[in-house]
Amino acid sequence: MxxxxxxxxxxxxLTVATAALLxxxxxxxxxxxxxxxxQIDSAFLYYSETDRVSAGEAIINAxxxxxxxxxxxxxxxxxxxxxxxxxGAVAQPTVQTFTRPSGNGQxxxxxxxxxxDDTFKDTRVQLNAQWTQPIAADYTLSTGGHLSKExxxxxxxxxxxxxxxxxxxxxxxxxxxxxFHDTFSPEGGIPKPLSSMLIGDNNDSNWDENFSQTRLxxxxxxxxxxxxxxxxxxxxxxxxxxxNYSYSMVDGYLTDPFKIVSVVNSNGITQDNIYESRPxxxxxxxxxxxxxYHFETNVLDVSYRYMWDDWDIxxxxxxxxxxxxxGDLWGKESYVQPHAxxxxxxxxxxxxxxxxxxxxxxxxHISADYRIGEMTAYTLGLKFGTxxxxxxxxxxxxxxxxxxxxxGGREPIGVLNDLELYPTVDAVIGQVTYxx
Amino acid sequence: xxxxxxxxxxxLVMLVVSFSGCANLGVEPWERDLLAKKEMALNASPVDSAxxxxxYFSKEASSGGKSFGGGGCGCN
Amino acid sequence: xxxxxxxxxxxQDSHSINFNAMASPCEILVQSTDIGLANxxxxxxxxxxxxxxxxYNRYDNNSVCSKINEKAGHRVAIDEETFxxxxxxxxxxxxxEGLFDISSGCLRKVWTFDCTNNIPSEAEVNQxxxxxxxxxxxxxxxxxxxxxxxxxxxxxxxxxYAVDRSILLAKQITNVPVxxxxxxxxxxxxxxxxxxxxxxxxxxxxxxxxxxxTADMIVSxxxxxxxTSGDSRRYLKxxxxxxxxxxxxxxGWPISHAPRSITVVAPQCIQAGILATMALLQGKQAEQFLAxxxxxxxxxx
Numbered sequence: 001m002x003x004x005x006x007x008x009x010x011x012x013x014l015t016v017a018t019a020a021l022l023x024x025x026x027x028x029x030x031x032x033x034x035x036x037x038x039q040i041d042s043a044f045l046y047y048s049e050t051d052r053v054s055a056g057e058a059i060i061n062a063x064x065x066x067x068x069x070x071x072x073x074x075x076x077x078x079x080x081x082x083x084x085x086x087x088g089a090v091a092q093p094t095v096q097t098f099t100r101p102s103g104n105g106q107x108x109x110x111x112x113x114x115x116x117d118d119t120f121k122d123t124r125v126q127l128n129a130q131w132t133q134p135i136a137a138d139y140t141l142s143t144g145g146h147l148s149k150e151x152x153x154x155x156x157x158x159x160x161x162x163x164x165x166x167x168x169x170x171x172x173x174x175x176x177x178x179x180f181h182d183t184f185s186p187e188g189g190i191p192k193p194l195s196s197m198l199i200g201d202n203n204d205s206n207w208d209e210n211f212s213q214t215r216l217x218x219x220x221x222x223x224x225x226x227x228x229x230x231x232x233x234x235x236x237x238x239x240x241x242x243x244n245y246s247y248s249m250v251d252g253y254l255t256d257p258f259k260i261v262s263v264v265n266s267n268g269i270t271q272d273n274i275y276e277s278r279p280x281x282x283x284x285x286x287x288x289x290x291x292x293y294h295f296e297t298n299v300l301d302v303s304y305r306y307m308w309d310d311w312d313i314x315x316x317x318x319x320x321x322x323x324x325x326x327g328d329l330w331g332k333e334s335y336v337q338p339h340a341x342x343x344x345x346x347x348x349x350x351x352x353x354x355x356x357x358x359x360x361x362x363x364x365h366i367s368a369d370y371r372i373g374e375m376t377a378y379t380l381g382l383k384f385g386t387x388x389x390x391x392x393x394x395x396x397x398x399x400x401x402x403x404x405x406x407x408g409g410r411e412p413i414g415v416l417n418d419l420e421l422y423p424t425v426d427a428v429i430g431q432v433t434y435x436x
Numbered sequence: 437x438x439x440x441x442x443x444x445x446x447x448l449v450m451l452v453v454s455f456s457g458c459a460n461l462g463v464e465p466w467e468r469d470l471l472a473k474k475e476m477a478l479n480a481s482p483v484d485s486a487x488x489x490x491x492y493f494s495k496e497a498s499s500g501g502k503s504f505g506g507g508g509c510g511c512n
Numbered sequence: 513x514x515x516x517x518x519x520x521x522x523x524q525d526s527h528s529i530n531f532n533a534m535a536s537p538c539e540i541l542v543q544s545t546d547i548g549l550a551n552x553x554x555x556x557x558x559x560x561x562x563x564x565x566x567x568y569n570r571y572d573n574n575s576v577c578s579k580i581n582e583k584a585g586h587r588v589a590i591d592e593e594t595f596x597x598x599x600x601x602x603x604x605x606x607x608x609e610g611l612f613d614i615s616s617g618c619l620r621k622v623w624t625f626d627c628t629n630n631i632p633s634e635a636e637v638n639q640x641x642x643x644x645x646x647x648x649x650x651x652x653x654x655x656x657x658x659x660x661x662x663x664x665x666x667x668x669x670x671x672x673y674a675v676d677r678s679i680l681l682a683k684q685i686t687n688v689p690v691x692x693x694x695x696x697x698x699x700x701x702x703x704x705x706x707x708x709x710x711x712x713x714x715x716x717x718x719x720x721x722x723x724x725x726t727a728d729m730i731v732s733x734x735x736x737x738x739x740t741s742g743d744s745r746r747y748l749k750x751x752x753x754x755x756x757x758x759x760x761x762x763x764g765w766p767i768s769h770a771p772r773s774i775t776v777v778a779p780q781c782i783q784a785g786i787l788a789t790m791a792l793l794q795g796k797q798a799e800q801f802l803a804x805x806x807x808x809x810x811x812x813x
């Protein structure tokens with residue numbers, strides 16, 4: 001108190017201390033109110049690819065904080081999928097015919113078009129429950145369960161996570177694991193890997209028997225075990241960072257039973273379409289870093305993830321958001337948040353857009369699914385949110401997602417040189433969220 | 437060193453550096469006014485994250501990183 | 513014990529709610545003719561103020577404060593609110609370099625400011641001083657442990673904290689201008705209608721005027737809070753020395769040459785209160801301290 005330089009800081013320090021004591025005008029009230037009331041978030045999202053898949057997804061999330069900082073979180077998700085997605089075959093200069101996955105019918109693709117299968121119409125319901133509670137000073141335990149059901153798919157999962165705080169809660173270590181058991185019963189059963197797709201007339205008397213010859217079984221399973229190690233550190237009053245390492249082991253049926261690979265001759269003309277085959281295990285690892293920085297009023301969120309696995313896929317993801325508060329400009333406490341995401345992945349070791357007949361013997365695994373091929377994708381979006389009724393938040397999000405698969409150095413042959421082997425996929429995403 | 441090995445090393449170095457600098461980092465409990473805001477939470481919009489994760493899990497070969505990337509649906 | 517009831521009366525365009533709390537007369541002014549709103553504000557704010565009083569009143573055996581003091585030497589569980597108040601007290605202790613210390617309450621055992629010459633001896637003061645010292649307290653988010661024979665007293669921040677909490681409540685309930693005054697420590701939610709300020713009278717019985725009459729000073733408050741520290745009515749006088757009632761927590765003796773009282777204006781009441789108290793602790797330098805902080809104040813010596 002004797003030196004004058006110290007004095008200048010006292011009023012500022014007290015302002016900060018007072019703010020910490022009283023909290024912002026919302027959270028200090030919320031601190032006593034939130035303890036006994038449910039916080040509900042409801043959202044609806046619409047996803048639509050040009051000429052391909054469309055999906056609608058609705059989420060209701062309910063969270064309640066009890067005394068002693070225990071939190072219960074319940075979430076219900078419903079989504080439906082329609083439209084068509086690429087079946088893995090290459091385009092041809094002639095009309096092509098493919099058999100539906102169920103075996104009950106064929107569909108035709110025009111010349112020069114990328115083959116798309118429009119059989120996919122599915123609705124899925126998912127339930128999640130998560131319980132979090134402190135189990136000792138600075139130790140927090142969280143555990144939860146997951147159930148997801150769609151017409152041909154059942155997924156059951158559990159997870160648990162322990163977080164430990166240090167140094168006035170400035171540092172936090174966490175370790176968690178999760179286990180999922182999925183059962184897949186695709187319509188038409190599981191096809192024999194690498195066997196030829198049967199093309200013909202499904203009204204034929206021999207069809208059913210011939211079709212079942214191409215089937216391996218009616219269903220199959222896979223398990224996913226994840227380990228996650230995390231470290232969070234408060235850097236200063238404006239900045240916090242997080243670093244994660246995760247290891248994931250997937251075992252079981254990992255092939256996509258609906259996807260095929262075109263077998264072509266030396267001129268690029270399709271001779272046959274065979275069902276794809278992926279390895280029965282996949283070990284993935286990832287390193288993730290995120291930082292949040294609070295400027296005078298804006299908040300910047302930037303993260304980077306590097307993933308690599310034993311299929312030879314490696315990917316980089318950079319994701320960033322900037323939240324810009326608008327004050328009471330367009331509604332109460334409104335904000336706008338631009339979003340940019342950049343993604344790049346390398347192809348799986350067994351990925352091929354097509355295969356030459358002469359190369360087929362000896363192949364163990366192959367897939368033409370562009371989603372495990374070489375690809376670059378970017379997302380640009382904008383979100384707008386505002387408070388209504390003083391406390392409830394309404395927000396709108398619009399995003400544009402473009403996926404650009406690339407060949408990865410493999411040369412097309414013959415007629416394939418004049419066809420689009422790696423079509424770009426564009427999608428628009430729209431979302432409305434209401435929290436109360 | 438291959439490119440991917442360089443990335444892994446760089447990230448590990450970042451981790452170690454942040455560990456060693458820990459003694460000087462952090463804030464007092466009464467300096468948490470900004471950090472306590474909802475928008476400063478590391479997962480500030482969990483509903484948006486869940487929806488986005490589902491989209492990217494279905495359309496790309498990577499998942500998780502921020503949280504568990506496990507199974508969950510046949511959307512692939 | 514406070515009688516827990518309030519009365520509401522209307523005057524022109526406003527309602528006035530009166531009640532007692534923290535051994536002081538309290539008042540809420542709301543610039544609205546809506547009696548229903550006045551009732552709602554009265555109920556919610558009075559409940560909150562009495563809640564804080566019951567929780568932190570040193571003189572109430574059932575309060576959290578008393579429980580912590582009774583169990584000195586042992587660990588006592590605390591909640592989030594108490595933890596935040598203790599954190600705030602810690603920050604004040606540090607900013608005042610140890611002069612502001614909420615564990616100094618037990619010095620009142622030897623200092624009774626009854627306007628007589630009842631000054632304690634140096635030995636008596638040193639004896640009591642052994643139970644004073646913020647550093648002897650350990651606390652974290654969940655527990656507090658005082659050393660044996662220690663006591664903490666939230667009196668220095670309790671009333672101002674209650675004012676600020678009341679203002680937050682009032683803002684949640686209504687957009688209409690509200691003033692909350694707990695025994696002279698007050699704050700407002702915003703200006704009165706048409707951007708008119710609130711006219712607040714500060715009572716100070718012995719301002720030195722040429723004709724030796726006392727006068728109320730009128731302060732125009734548009735926003736923020738006002739708190740007064742010090743009370744000229746409590747003092748001791750011996751051998752021509754005037755001993756003000758503000759005690760130096762490090763020595764156990766009154767601060768010499770402290771003003772009789774200081775009134776400070778700040779965005780929040782608790783901030784105003786602490787600045788006023790810290791100023792008093794500067795003794796002769798009180799006014800200079802506040803001037804250096806660029807804070808609006810009135811001082812009476």
